[in-house]
Amino acid sequence: MIKAGIKWMFLIIGTTIGAGYASGRELWQFFGHESGLAILLFAIFFTICCAVIMYVSYHHESTQYLPVLKDIVGIRLTKFYDIMIFFYLFSVTVVMIAGSGATGQAFNFSKWWGIVIMVIALILLFIKNINGLLSINLFILPILLGGLVFILMKFIMDQDLNLFSHWHEQRNWTAAFPFTALNILPLIAVLGAVGDKVKTKGEIYIASIGSGVILGAISYIYNNSLIQIADVILLYEIPLFAILKDYPFEILVFMSLMLWFAILTTAASGVLGIVTRIQEYFNQPFSLLVIVTLLLMIPLTTFGFSQLISVLYPIYGILNLYVLTRLLLFPLWHRRDKRNKIR
Template structure:
């Protein structure tokens, strides 16, 4: 039970820790000053959402996310959010492919090298079906978590930063809701694909509480570090590089690898959500569906997605607030329905 619980926990964390999160850009955009309470609320809300989604997936033995959506928002709205999830996963995965190309460009390699380097292992992973994805996460995510936390804690100690800034003013507490809401769709897409593989209810508790606590801890330490060097953060597109400005080139190389791994895990999660949903309509091996989907994405990596993200992400954040509300109320409403029977 514990081993399986950790497996789902790493799948959740792998879905959350994308390039935006690992680079610090996402955290800085939502949190920043006066956000200690917001991060605590996020930890609680995130754990609750993971528990509800995993519990529904476990009870319904789901193979893709649509049954989970129907249970949470009803059949009519489920089809609206189904389309939203599909577009979200597709565009996010395209952005990850383009991000891999841009990462290698930073080291003066051709852009297409980076795209090939991410697509080939993605296809190879899906040749082992979902088990390939889970095995990969169990290996990569501990490295990613330890590496990121190691850099942040070392930096905080070296710079003699306080781990407990002024907590008396917490005006940004509402950011917890929008930050959690933005990440619900990919979470639902990925966790809905593994319901039929869960064996015990205890796995749900381990995965939801463990992922919430780990992400809450990383988010707090990361945000706290950025707050105390906020004047330097504004000068960098990737806030993490503000943390590393006094470090040698070897550390820059290490963090670049770390960021690429974050891009890769997000691409894996996005592709998993897509292909498991497609397989509900087209009965084919996951690796074949992944190959066709990824090849279809290649031409789109040349398009600038900055404008799309600018309008798409805030829209998703707004629309997802309804899903977040439904997830929070689901245990109460479900218990009430059971009590009436």
């Protein structure tokens, strides 16, 4: 149970920590100054949402997200959110692939090298269907998270920063709602595709609480570090590189590699959600649908990485607020629906 719970926890974290999050761009877009309470609320909301999504997918033994979506938003809004999830996954995966190009540009390579390598890696990853994604999450994410925390804590100690010096004002607490809403839609798609593989409720508790605590803690430390370099963040496509600029080249290379793997796991989660959804319409092998999907995405990566995040993420965050509300209040309305059925 514990091993399975950790496996799902890393799937959740891998879906969430992508180019936008790991680079610091997404955190800075929503948080920044006066956001300690917002991050705490995000951790709580995220834990509840993950638990509800996993419970519903476990209950339905689902292999794709549509049955889960129906339970969460209701039958009348299912079609709207089904279309929105599809376009969300498509556009966010494009952002991830563009992020791979941006990572390459940091070392003066053409962005197309990063894009092509990412596409090839995704194709190879899905040769074994979903098992390849689960395996790479278990291997890569502990290294990524450990490396990220190490660099951020080193930066905080080197700069002699106080982690709790920004709690006197908390006017940005409402940012917790759109930030959580932004990150839960892909989770519906990804966790909805593995409901038949979750065996016990204990796995749900381990995965949801573990991912909420880890993401909340890292978000707080990361945001605190970004506040210190607020005046130069605009000069960097990837804010993480502003933190790393005074460190040895070897650390920059290591964190760039980890950033790329974070991009890979999130892009893979997006592809998984898309392909499991369209597979019922196209009687084609899983790997072929992956290849076609990725080829359709490549032309859209010509938009800038930070430009895509600054335009798309706030829009999706606002549109998903209804889904967030339904998830947070799920125990209440689900109990009411049960009583109505009995009557």
